[in-house]
Amino acid sequence: MAILNILHFPDPRLRKKAEPITDVNDKIRQLADDMLETMYDAPGIGLAATQVNIQKRILVIDISEDKSDPLVLINPEIVAAEGEREFEEGCLSVPEAYEAVIRADKVKIKAVNLQGEDFEFTTDGLLATCVQHEIDHLDGKLFVDYLSNLKRQRIKKRLEKHQKQKL
Amino acid sequence: MANNTRSLCARSAAALTIAEVQLKHRSLNVVMAAFLPQLNDNERSFYQQLCYGVLRLHPTLIFLGNQLLKKPFKNKDADIAALFLTGLYQLRDLRTPSHAAISETVNAAKKLGKQWATGLLNACLRNYQRQHTELEAQLQHNPVAGTAHPEWLLQQYQSDWPDHWQQITQANNQQAPMMLRVNRQQASRETYLQQLLQQDIGATALRDCDDGVLLSKAYDVNALPNFETGMASVQDGAAQLVVKMLDIQPDQHILDACAAPGGKSCHILEQHPDNTLVALDISAERLKQIEQNLSRLQLGAQLKAADASDTDAWWDGELFDRILIDAPCSGSGVIRRHPDIKLLRRPEDITSLAHTQQQLLDKLWPLLKADGLMVYTTCSAFKKENEQQIEAFLQRHPDAKELRFEQAPATARPYGYQRLPGDDVMDGFYYACLRRR
Numbered sequence: 130m131a132i133l134n135i136l137h138f139p140d141p142r143l144r145k146k147a148e149p150i151t152d153v154n155d156k157i158r159q160l161a162d163d164m165l166e167t168m169y170d171a172p173g174i175g176l177a178a179t180q181v182n183i184q185k186r187i188l189v190i191d192i193s194e195d196k197s198d199p200l201v202l203i204n205p206e207i208v209a210a211e212g213e214r215e216f217e218e219g220c221l222s223v224p225e226a227y228e229a230v231i232r233a234d235k236v237k238i239k240a241v242n243l244q245g246e247d248f249e250f251t252t253d254g255l256l257a258t259c260v261q262h263e264i265d266h267l268d269g270k271l272f273v274d275y276l277s278n279l280k281r282q283r284i285k286k287r288l289e290k291h292q293k294q295k296l
Numbered sequence: 297m298a299n300n301t302r303s304l305c306a307r308s309a310a311a312l313t314i315a316e317v318q319l320k321h322r323s324l325n326v327v328m329a330a331f332l333p334q335l336n337d338n339e340r341s342f343y344q345q346l347c348y349g350v351l352r353l354h355p356t357l358i359f360l361g362n363q364l365l366k367k368p369f370k371n372k373d374a375d376i377a378a379l380f381l382t383g384l385y386q387l388r389d390l391r392t393p394s395h396a397a398i399s400e401t402v403n404a405a406k407k408l409g410k411q412w413a414t415g416l417l418n419a420c421l422r423n424y425q426r427q428h429t430e431l432e433a434q435l436q437h438n439p440v441a442g443t444a445h446p447e448w449l450l451q452q453y454q455s456d457w458p459d460h461w462q463q464i465t466q467a468n469n470q471q472a473p474m475m476l477r478v479n480r481q482q483a484s485r486e487t488y489l490q491q492l493l494q495q496d497i498g499a500t501a502l503r504d505c506d507d508g509v510l511l512s513k514a515y516d517v518n519a520l521p522n523f524e525t526g527m528a529s530v531q532d533g534a535a536q537l538v539v540k541m542l543d544i545q546p547d548q549h550i551l552d553a554c555a556a557p558g559g560k561s562c563h564i565l566e567q568h569p570d571n572t573l574v575a576l577d578i579s580a581e582r583l584k585q586i587e588q589n590l591s592r593l594q595l596g597a598q599l600k601a602a603d604a605s606d607t608d609a610w611w612d613g614e615l616f617d618r619i620l621i622d623a624p625c626s627g628s629g630v631i632r633r634h635p636d637i638k639l640l641r642r643p644e645d646i647t648s649l650a651h652t653q654q655q656l657l658d659k660l661w662p663l664l665k666a667d668g669l670m671v672y673t674t675c676s677a678f679k680k681e682n683e684q685q686i687e688a689f690l691q692r693h694p695d696a697k698e699l700r701f702e703q704a705p706a707t708a709r710p711y712g713y714q715r716l717p718g719d720d721v722m723d724g725f726y727y728a729c730l731r732r733r
Contacts, residue, residue, distance in 0.1 A: 172403055175297035190297075194305075194336060219298030225409050227298075262297045 133167045133181035137292065138223045138271060139285050147177075147184045147267040149204050153245035157187065161201045161243060164189045169196055173221045175259045177266030180222050188263040192255050202240040205264055208249070209237035216258045218272045224291075226284045230275045232261045299407065304331070306339040307404035310346035311379035317351065317636050319374050324351060324636035350378070350385045351635035352444065352469055357381040359441030360388075360431055364420045376413045379404055383421045387428075394425060444469055448643040449628070456679050460716055464677060467718030468631040475502055475722075476509040476520070477531040477559070479566050479593055485509065488528060491521040502721075504703075505536040507563070510721065526593035531559045532633070534675070534715060534725035537705040538620065539563045541671050541729045546570065548617040552597075553604035553660055554578070558586030560622055565595040573597040574616075576604045605652075605659040615665045623653040625674035625681050629717055629724020650680050657689050661696070661732070669699075670730045675723060677716055682726035686711040689730075699729040 168176040177188040190200045212234030219227045235253040273281045309331045316327045369377035383401035386392045398421045405413040435442045443465040453461040478488045492499040498512025544567040552561045555575035580601035602610035627637045705727045706715035712728030
């Protein structure tokens with residue numbers, strides 16, 4: 130187990146598009162474990178491989194309070210979506226920024242599990258928001274892309290300043 | 297995805313709450329009411345336990361914390377300072393396993409957006425674990441930290457009650473039991489006790505209170521049978537005894553001068569709902585609470601937002617058969633229910649409160665019919681607000697006589713009756729009943 134380094138906006142590596150996983154092997158299972166540990170440590174409720182600089186289509190989610198409901202999705206796809214829901218989102222790659230984003234309220238997801246088997250499920254509410262947010266990461270998209278230019282620039286400036294202070 | 301601010305955890309919410317009480321001098325109940333809806337159902341009771349517990353032991357935790365910190369936190373990090381106290385509280389006073397208490401407290405710092413504090417909190421809490429025997433031993437030599445009371449409050453108890461102050465300070469640090477008042481218009485106490493037992497809620501009749509019920513532990517009011525339809529209300533027995541002294545009869549015109557949140561007003565009307573009751577409170581905001589309570593209990597009263605002592609502003613000229621002055625006071629008898637008093641109350645408040653109490657007594661006395669009764673109560677344990685206040689009043693008003701009771705509501709004093717915290721299961725309270733000749 131290891132805690133991985135999370136990239137921060139506006140790091141260009143967050144814009145890379147992730148490649149599908151063809152073989153679910155022990156290396157992938159290890160990666161899923163490390164990503165869960167990294168997410169719990171942050172603490173967060175979802176993490177995509179892109180955020181830890183690995184361009185593979187895998188993400189982890191746990192929206193429970195007590196780390197009791199980890200979910201790993203490999204090669205996830207939204208096959209159906211309906212309704213709208215506004216939710217104040219935050220992102221481990223965009224620290225301390227919380228902004229309202231409108232996404233589909235209900236989604237049907239197709240993915241592969243850690244045993245390499247296909248599965249499908251339908252969900253709504255926070256889990257639906259979170260899955261869509263994480264799938265965006267795999268496509269190089271961030272929740273700040275949905276905000277106005279002004280808001281995005283403001284967040285970007287603040288984070289760039291933070292990073293300079295760290296160096 | 298990051299947790300958004302709405303998914304606060306119990307610990308980070310408690311830290312923010314305590315910091316707000318401390319910095320902005322806001323009352324705990326008001327701040328908690330703002331945070332509770334933001335928490336998940338399963339976190340609420342732990343959050344409340346942390347807030348109450350930390351404020352109850354605040355002087356002690358501050359003392360221990362100062363021994364562990366190299367320099368105090370800045371004001372802008374009051375949330376982290378408060379989080380540190382909740383961590384110490386969990387290690388000392390709760391049964392949370394210590395590794396969980398430390399790691400979850402450190403995680404809460406991340407939720408507060410203060411990553412920098414994680415190492416500091418981790419180190420200081422672990423140092424407490426290592427040194428706790430020596431640190432706790434130091435409490436014996438420090439009265440403020442040892443009793444968990446600020447110095448002025450401790451001194452006031454000691455000078456008023458030299459034989460009882462230890463009982464009082466110990467009782468102030470206990471958790472208060474939950475008590476109910478059964479609405480006798482809807483059910484007898486026996487009937488309601490059975491309803492409670494049927495739902496596996498442990499309850500017994502409260503001694504000396506005709507409508508009172510003592511619960512075995514605290515419950516959410518929504519879990520209580522027929523609460524929404526007004527069969528019962530939450531009220532300490534000490535407050536329930538007030539109505540007995542008022543001796544409510546049918547066809548009376550009654551004034552409750554400082555009525556919010558309305559517990560005693562409702563209890564008065566539950567005796568004889570046809571009586572006319574004028575319920576005043578200086579705060580229009582708090583008046584809304586009376587309105588809610590009355591409507592839940594299906595009772596009616598005339599509500600007015602007014603300073604009761606400014607009679608020109610609200611009085612219509614009709615004399616009252618009964619007047620209740622449940623006066624604003626230090627709250628020094630109910631610190632177990634309102635531990636924020638330890639932080640919020642200042643010694644100079646007592647003088648101004650005593651002045652307000654005197655104004656209320658003097659201005660409302662002429663509004664009482666001949667042979668009418670005025671009951672003066674406080675939830676204070678200080679003589680200046682209680683027996684000394686009534687002694688001075690009787691000297692100013694020769695047409696007033698203090699009534700003595702065979703079934704006393706509390707320990708008889710030269711003037712009135714006083715229950716000190718720890719005398720029995722009920723709140724600290726003062727009562728005096730005055731008849732106009």
